[in-house]
Amino acid sequence: DIVMTQSPDSLAVSLGERATINCKSSQTVLYSSNNKNYLAWYQQKSGQPPKLLIYWASTRESGVPDRFSGSGSGTDFTLTISSLQAEDVAVYYCQQYLTTPLTFGPGTKVDIK
Amino acid sequence: EVQLLASGGGLVQPGGSLRLSCAASGFMFDNYAMSWVRQTPGKGLEWVSSIVGGRSTIFYADSVKGRFTISGDNSKNTVYLQMNSLRAEDTALYYCVRSAGGINTWFDPWGQGTLVIVSS
Numbered sequence: 001d002i003v004m005t006q007s008p009d010s011l012a013v014s015l016g017e018r019a020t021i022n023c024k025s026s027q028t029v030l031y032s033s034n035n036k037n038y039l040a041w042y043q044q045k046s047g048q049p050p051k052l053l054i055y056w057a058s059t060r061e062s063g064v065p066d067r068f069s070g071s072g073s074g075t076d077f078t079l080t081i082s083s084l085q086a087e088d089v090a091v092y093y094c095q096q097y098l099t100t101p102l103t104f105g106p107g108t109k110v111d112i113k
Numbered sequence: 114e115v116q117l118l119a120s121g122g123g124l125v126q127p128g129g130s131l132r133l134s135c136a137a138s139g140f141m142f143d144n145y146a147m148s149w150v151r152q153t154p155g156k157g158l159e160w161v162s163s164i165v166g167g168r169s170t171i172f173y174a175d176s177v178k179g180r181f182t183i184s185g186d187n188s189k190n191t192v193y194l195q196m197n198s199l200r201a202e203d204t205a206l207y208y209c210v211r212s213a214g215g216i217n218t219w220f221d222p223w224g225q226g227t228l229v230i231v232s233s
Contacts, residue, residue, distance in 0.1 A: 040219035049208055049223035093158060097217050100172050104158040
């Protein structure tokens, strides 16, 4: 199984400042045949189901603000919120979809400082 | 608008059974894989099962294999999760989710979820 880890567990950032979340997979999620990283990011606000933010590690889902960006390849990935807004308070999860079992990271909680 | 309405959760004793349903609307149901993902405070998000390819290809997490059965009814745009031999560790909020394509794609969107509590 591919184990996903995230760091930090939580972070508090001032409004307008940058938030950076790291995700690491125990095996590569880069598929060499198409050179795509099978990695997605989700945002879960309190009391709501998760919402897709990014897929293929760096492709922003339609309607997601451009302050959210994803980067990385292979086993190391980053979700960046370039200028934190109040509505970004949430838990963020990474997920690999290269192989079953499909697995998620434990989540990173983002708060306002 | 894509909608996924999960139902069927509830309180059940260990060893009991429940059947979850997920009614889908707003998209061509036949063209998408459908999955169940569960969430607990302790274990976070856990993929449970997926059904793809005209409902002919099915995958399960090892933790539910042999106890849970996923199925789909294209005529009703509904996916089911039959859960047997339930254990306390199956207690979770169960989300119905659509996959963008086959099994190797992301989950979008997620339904609101239905709560399953396994307890005596």
